[in-house]
Amino acid sequence: MPxxxxxxxPREISVNDVPFAQVEQNGPKGFFDQLKGFWVTFATMFxxxxxxxxxxxxxxxxxxxxxxxxLNRHEDGLEKCIGCELCAWACPADAxxxxxxxxxxxxxxxxxxRYGKVYQINYxxxxxxxxxIEACPTRALTMTNEYELADETREKLIFxxxxxxxxxxxGMLMPPHPMYPGMDDSNYYRGEVKGSHxxxxxxx
Amino acid sequence: MKxxxxxxxxxxxxxxxxxxxxxxxxxxxxxxxxxxxERRIVARMQQRVGPNRVGKFGLxxxxxxxxxxxxxxxxxxxxxxxxxxxLAPIISxxxxxxxxxxxxxxxxVSLFGQTTAMQLTDIPVGVLxxxxxxxxxxxxxxxxxxxxGSTYPLLGGLRSSAQVISYxxxxxxxxxxxxxxxxxxxTSDIVAAQGKWWYAVVLFPSFVIYCIAMVGETNRAPFDLAxxxxxxxxxxxxxxxxxxxxxxxxxxxxxxxxxxxxATTLFLGGYHALPGLGFTESWLGGWFxxxxxxxxxxxxxxxxxxxxxxxxxxxxxxxxxxGWKVLIPVSILWILVVATLRVLSMQGASRFVIMxxxxxxxxxxxxxxxxxxxxxxxxxxxxxxxSAKPSFAVPELPFNVSSINVSQKGGDHA
Numbered sequence: 001m002p003x004x005x006x007x008x009x010p011r012e013i014s015v016n017d018v019p020f021a022q023v024e025q026n027g028p029k030g031f032f033d034q035l036k037g038f039w040v041t042f043a044t045m046f047x048x049x050x051x052x053x054x055x056x057x058x059x060x061x062x063x064x065x066x067x068x069x070x071l072n073r074h075e076d077g078l079e080k081c082i083g084c085e086l087c088a089w090a091c092p093a094d095a096x097x098x099x100x101x102x103x104x105x106x107x108x109x110x111x112x113x114r115y116g117k118v119y120q121i122n123y124x125x126x127x128x129x130x131x132x133i134e135a136c137p138t139r140a141l142t143m144t145n146e147y148e149l150a151d152e153t154r155e156k157l158i159f160x161x162x163x164x165x166x167x168x169x170x171g172m173l174m175p176p177h178p179m180y181p182g183m184d185d186s187n188y189y190r191g192e193v194k195g196s197h198x199x200x201x202x203x204x
Numbered sequence: 205m206k207x208x209x210x211x212x213x214x215x216x217x218x219x220x221x222x223x224x225x226x227x228x229x230x231x232x233x234x235x236x237x238x239x240x241x242e243r244r245i246v247a248r249m250q251q252r253v254g255p256n257r258v259g260k261f262g263l264x265x266x267x268x269x270x271x272x273x274x275x276x277x278x279x280x281x282x283x284x285x286x287x288x289x290x291l292a293p294i295i296s297x298x299x300x301x302x303x304x305x306x307x308x309x310x311x312x313v314s315l316f317g318q319t320t321a322m323q324l325t326d327i328p329v330g331v332l333x334x335x336x337x338x339x340x341x342x343x344x345x346x347x348x349x350x351x352x353g354s355t356y357p358l359l360g361g362l363r364s365s366a367q368v369i370s371y372x373x374x375x376x377x378x379x380x381x382x383x384x385x386x387x388x389x390x391t392s393d394i395v396a397a398q399g400k401w402w403y404a405v406v407l408f409p410s411f412v413i414y415c416i417a418m419v420g421e422t423n424r425a426p427f428d429l430a431x432x433x434x435x436x437x438x439x440x441x442x443x444x445x446x447x448x449x450x451x452x453x454x455x456x457x458x459x460x461x462x463x464x465x466x467a468t469t470l471f472l473g474g475y476h477a478l479p480g481l482g483f484t485e486s487w488l489g490g491w492f493x494x495x496x497x498x499x500x501x502x503x504x505x506x507x508x509x510x511x512x513x514x515x516x517x518x519x520x521x522x523x524x525x526x527g528w529k530v531l532i533p534v535s536i537l538w539i540l541v542v543a544t545l546r547v548l549s550m551q552g553a554s555r556f557v558i559m560x561x562x563x564x565x566x567x568x569x570x571x572x573x574x575x576x577x578x579x580x581x582x583x584x585x586x587x588x589x590x591s592a593k594p595s596f597a598v599p600e601l602p603f604n605v606s607s608i609n610v611s612q613k614g615g616d617h618a
Contacts, residue, residue, distance in 0.1 A: 037514050037515070038510065038514050040514070041249040041510065041513045041514045042249075042510065044248070044249050044250070044251055045245070045248040045249055047251055048251075049247075049248070049251050049252060049253050050251045050252070051251075051252050051253045053253075
């Protein structure tokens with residue numbers, strides 16, 4: 001037999017017994033104080049407007065603005081993407097589709113074993129959160145400052161690998177091509193490859 | 205020089221038709237330009253640019269909006285009373301134009317070789333006619349709210365009509381002093397009577413009351429409770445679309461122009477030039493007075509926009525309290541004062557008597573003010589109010605009511 005349960009007593013303290021602070025209301029301001037507002041709006045008419053005439057005038061975005069994605073390349077033109085799908089897994093909006101494939105000696109797109117064969121980002125789903133960029137182990141995926149992404153059809157807003165790949169710059173060669181002689185994939189990831197494969201250099 | 209009534213009375217039929225067309229065109233063009241102007245000015249007050257895309261400086265923005273509205277689908281809700289629903293915007297739009305018929309826009313001018321004045325008609329009770337037409341315009345709002353068969357429009361329509369009726373009283377009373385001074389209700393006579401002093405100066409309190417009442421009358425900010433977006437969606441025109449909505453929109457702006465034109469006529473000397481610039485009135489064969497008239501109307505329009513850009517919307521009870529407990533009593537008292545002064549001066553009372561009356565009046569007003577302040581302070585400091593305060597938390601009541609009667613029996617909240 002358990003001890004006698006203490007009978008429930010009505011609560012002794014109710015919300016209304018708690019002292020509450022009386023907010024002092026100073027009442028309305030004087031007549032001339034109230035007229036100050038009219039001066040504010042009148043004076044604002046002669047201030048410089050904040051509006052940017054957008055399509056004609058474009059202001060630069062913040063330096064680290066999250067815009068359209070870009071798939072980067074190594075210095076010799078090989079793709080950085082290794083088709084690991086970590087970006088797709090990280091994506092909270094399920095906007096990224098990656099299909100990897102094996103690199104072969106005849107068809108080498110990236111250093112190492114694998115490359116991204118199919119790479120799609122659906123900009124109808126993307127929320128530009130940047131989690132994919134954080135997930136990427138090779139810095140293959142980054143974001144640009146480009147924000148003009150509106151288009152007319154749904155199809156046009158699914159960007160393929162070709163739309164996302166960074167352009168070739170000076171010294172880069174269009175893959176597929178072999179890795180730099182004497183370098184392996186870990187050299188590539190450390191950024192030790194500074195130029196294209198000597199056999200591919202047309203200037204030689 | 206003939207009076208305006210005589211000038212207009214001699215008009216042949218075709219001149220009247222031309223003038224009617226001109227009045228209509230002026231109203232519509234002014235509406236289109238004022239919609240644009242308002243949006244631009246309010247935008248500048250908020251450090252924005254406003255519409256600047258359609259045409260030069262966005263000048264034909266309102267026209268483009270009108271075309272857009274006309275091309276939209278014209279919906280009639282299933283619950284609506286069809287006939288009244290269609291009739292309401294027509295009433296609103298037609299009445300607002302009619303008020304313009306008695307507004308004198310120029311002095312003596314020559315129109316197609318005829319000497320006349322730019323005033324469609326001059327009736328002996330012109331100002332009363334304007335008030336009557338404004339009252340008929342309320343029907344448009346009430347019927348629109350009622351016929352929509354929907355809750356928010358009904359509430360908006362009721363608010364709107366209550367508001368317009370309340371402020372029409374104050375407006376009418378503020379005009380009485382003008383009638384007393386000018387001895388006429390005809391708009392052209394009132395303009396003529398202001399040759400020396402504008403009534404805005406002579407009858408300053410009336411002018412202030414009229415200015416406040418005309419904002420309430422046109423349902424404009426800060427008195428735009430009828431279309432308080434946060435509470436009532438769009439007010440009485442929530443269910444309206446397409447051209448019917450455009451008619452309400454047009455009516456709102458023509459109304460603003462009409463009350464501004466009436467204010468110009470009754471208080472700012474109508475089409476006459478500013479004091480000291482009277483010589484300009486004969487330029488362009490009298491047509492220059494048209495410019496003075498519109499400058500004054502646009503001045504009032506700017507005040508409307510300025511109010512909208514500055515003041516927040518009033519609460520409904522404050523608004524009604526202000527109308528009934530401040531504007532109407534003050535205008536009645538002011539009428540008494542003006543009537544007394546007028547009678548005194550007409551009966552040839554000496555300047556001494558008039559001065560004595562004025563001084564006595566000031567003393568009485570000051571005494572009332574002191575008594576009022578004392579009563580307020582007494583109420584504030586009285587211990588009775590403190591003990592009557594309930595023991596539980598209650599939200600502050602409006603109007604700074606410091607004591608309320610709470611049943612002590614029901615106070616057991618344990």
